[in-house]
Amino acid sequence: MAQTTHPPGTGGHAASGGEGGSRRDFLYLATGAVGVVGAASAAWPFIDSLNPAADTLALASIDVDLAPVAVGQAITVTWRGKPVFVRHRTAEEIESAKDVNLNDLRDPVADDARVKKPEWLIVIGICTHLGCVPLGQKVTDPRGDYGGWFCPCHGSHYDTAGRIRKGPAPANLVLPTYAFTGDTKIRLG
Amino acid sequence: MAQVQATKFKNPVVNWIDSRLPIFTMLDHEYNHYPMPRNVNYLWAFGAIAGIMLVIMIATGLFLAMQYSSHTSLAFNSVERIMRDVNYGWLLRYVHANGASMFFIAVYIHMFRGMYYGSYKAPREILWILGVIIFLVMMGTAFMGYVLPWGQMSFWGATVITNLFSAFPIVGDPIVTLLWGGFSVDNPTLNRFFALHFLLPFVLLGLVILHTAALHVCGSNNPLGIEPKGPQDTVPFNPYVTVKDGFAVVIFMIIYAVFVFFMPNYMGHPDNYIPANPLVTPAHIVPEWYFLPFYAMLRAIPDKLGGVLAMFGSIALLAFLPWLDRSKIRSCKFRPIYRQFFWILAIDALILGYAGAMPAEGSWLLIARIGTAYYFFHFLILLPLLGKLERPSQLPNSISESVLKGGGGIAAGAHAKPMEKA
Numbered sequence: 349m350a351q352t353t354h355p356p357g358t359g360g361h362a363a364s365g366g367e368g369g370s371r372r373d374f375l376y377l378a379t380g381a382v383g384v385v386g387a388a389s390a391a392w393p394f395i396d397s398l399n400p401a402a403d404t405l406a407l408a409s410i411d412v413d414l415a416p417v418a419v420g421q422a423i424t425v426t427w428r429g430k431p432v433f434v435r436h437r438t439a440e441e442i443e444s445a446k447d448v449n450l451n452d453l454r455d456p457v458a459d460d461a462r463v464k465k466p467e468w469l470i471v472i473g474i475c476t477h478l479g480c481v482p483l484g485q486k487v488t489d490p491r492g493d494y495g496g497w498f499c500p501c502h503g504s505h506y507d508t509a510g511r512i513r514k515g516p517a518p519a520n521l522v523l524p525t526y527a528f529t530g531d532t533k534i535r536l537g
Numbered sequence: 538m539a540q541v542q543a544t545k546f547k548n549p550v551v552n553w554i555d556s557r558l559p560i561f562t563m564l565d566h567e568y569n570h571y572p573m574p575r576n577v578n579y580l581w582a583f584g585a586i587a588g589i590m591l592v593i594m595i596a597t598g599l600f601l602a603m604q605y606s607s608h609t610s611l612a613f614n615s616v617e618r619i620m621r622d623v624n625y626g627w628l629l630r631y632v633h634a635n636g637a638s639m640f641f642i643a644v645y646i647h648m649f650r651g652m653y654y655g656s657y658k659a660p661r662e663i664l665w666i667l668g669v670i671i672f673l674v675m676m677g678t679a680f681m682g683y684v685l686p687w688g689q690m691s692f693w694g695a696t697v698i699t700n701l702f703s704a705f706p707i708v709g710d711p712i713v714t715l716l717w718g719g720f721s722v723d724n725p726t727l728n729r730f731f732a733l734h735f736l737l738p739f740v741l742l743g744l745v746i747l748h749t750a751a752l753h754v755c756g757s758n759n760p761l762g763i764e765p766k767g768p769q770d771t772v773p774f775n776p777y778v779t780v781k782d783g784f785a786v787v788i789f790m791i792i793y794a795v796f797v798f799f800m801p802n803y804m805g806h807p808d809n810y811i812p813a814n815p816l817v818t819p820a821h822i823v824p825e826w827y828f829l830p831f832y833a834m835l836r837a838i839p840d841k842l843g844g845v846l847a848m849f850g851s852i853a854l855l856a857f858l859p860w861l862d863r864s865k866i867r868s869c870k871f872r873p874i875y876r877q878f879f880w881i882l883a884i885d886a887l888i889l890g891y892a893g894a895m896p897a898e899g900s901w902l903l904i905a906r907i908g909t910a911y912y913f914f915h916f917l918i919l920l921p922l923l924g925k926l927e928r929p930s931q932l933p934n935s936i937s938e939s940v941l942k943g944g945g946g947i948a949a950g951a952h953a954k955p956m957e958k959a
Contacts, residue, residue: 395715398715398716398718398729399714399715399718400714400717400718400719400720400725401718401725404718404719404720404723404725424816426815426816428720428721429719429720429721429723429815430720430721430815431815431816477700477841478696478697478700478701478841479696479697479699479700479703480693480696480697480818480822481816481817481818482818483818499818500818500820500821501693501697501818501822502836502897503896503897503898516836516839516840516841516844517841518840518841518842
């Protein structure tokens with residue numbers, strides 16, 4: 349113990365042979381390591397408290413009846429606080445979505461992989477650029493150059509499969525988790 | 538600050554306190570005898586003006602917070618209640634809302650003054666970097682304050698800005714969820730923004746104290762950009778600069794009052810008087826005017842991550858200004874070529890601001906791209922190059938020689954008190 353009270357330098361602090369020095373170094377490093385781990389674990393509850401709370405996460409899934417939506421019409425459903433676009437596509441819209449060379453797409457996905465039934469396109473209505481709600485749900489809305497949706501904030505164009513075709517958005521409109529519970533009934537979530 | 542000679546005061550109580558806690562000596566030293574270059578112009582008043590704006594914002598903000606409710610179902614109406622029912626609530630809110638704009642005006646002039654006269658150069662680099670940090674914290678505070686009234690622009694501004702972080706690969710989406718506390722901008726977001734909007738001004742106050750402390754180590758720069766060589770080059774802070782700053786503050790407050798009383802919504806956006814609706818995006822989202830140049834850069838780059846990096850980079854770049862500018866000469870007065878490019882940069886910033894307010898399409902997009910490219914060209918290429926290529930004009934020998942046209946030694950000595958530490 350007496351050895352550790354020696355001032356550094358005299359006791360061979362950095363020297364390999366100085367046993368007291370190396371023990372002090374070890375204690376110093378160990379204390380530092382425990383301190384860092386302790387500070388990090390103390391910080392985590394604070395940071396994690398900012399993440400979605402249990403009640404926010406426990407959002408029930410919702411059922412939507414699509415029967416009243418005629419061909420060519422679209423509805424917007426709120427799910428997890430976000431708008432979900434449901435569009436009853438016309439035959440031409442399906443045709444134009446299928447009739448695309450995948451190499452031309454920024455985020456290449458075939459139309460089949462984006463729908464469960466070709467006539468129903470269901471996407472989260474949030475532009476993948478910076479989160480605006482694109483226009484195109486109403487027939488009178490601007491639908492962009494590809495007949496899908498047009499985001500007015502920064503000018504992204506989506507096609508009739510909700511794929512990004514033009515503008516700053518990096519990815520296609522996101523697909524929500526859903527399943528058909530009947531012929532014209534879906535459950536989101 | 539170094540240990541200074543204690544001042545003797547007439548009042549024995551003041552002396553008693555001062556010998557135990559030398560605050561009076563400190564104030565006397567830093568704001569009474571503190572030597573200021575005798576040639577500082579009115580542009581040097583904007584630091585004091587910005588400081589006063591911070592105090593006004595904290596004072597009005599505190600009383601607004603006593604009336605405000607940070608819940609999505611109450612926020613918009615609580616602001617309307619402040620406007621209609623609370624005694625002088627309209628005044629407090631308009632002083633606060635326009636105060637943000639005036640604060641930014643003062644800070645932008647303060648920054649451009651620093652750039653024109655080379656105030657960021659050695660030995661004032663830390664002083665300048667503290668200023669850049671203050672600017673960043675200010676921007677964060679202003680952004681979160683704009684969200685609180687929970688109007689359409691509040692909501693969609695918050696959505697767009699928080700989504701900026703989703704541009705970063707892998708960590709982006711978890712960060713955005715962390716910022717929101719949910720899956721979209723919602724009540725948890727509003728609550729934490731209110732808490733942070735309350736906290737950050739006090740962080741700013743601390744930073745401003747550090748900024749001032751760093752300033753008082755090496756003293757103010759001046760329009761000639763040469764260091765004072767002795768008492769003949771300086772005047773005591775009080776009364777010379779206190780009066781000059783005071784006069785500038787009064788003029789600034791008159792302009793501020795014109796906005797508050799005659800055009801209180803001129804710098805705001807009418808869409809923010811529509812309650813927030815998560816299902817409808819306004820046709821044209823624009824941030825507050827003081828963010829427009831940076832917003833233009835964000836939109837100018839046709840790639841999400843690239844746009845975000847350009848926007849943050851344009852501010853981060855300012856912190857490196859002391860090392861990007863290789864010229865030893867501080868003031869633009871003696872830099873004939875840089876002086877012209879300085880004004881081109883100032884015009885570029887204004888054009889970017891205008892392009893940021895316009896829809897991001899057609900020729901405005903092109904203009905924003907050219908403006909963004911020029912901004913980075915100025916800092917990354919022009920400044921290092923000019924430091925080597927430019928031939929500066931002859932610097933004067935001293936401040937007093939330049940200001941008093943020669944025979945200044947005696948006249949200056951008559952006015953200025955001698956410096957304590959010669």
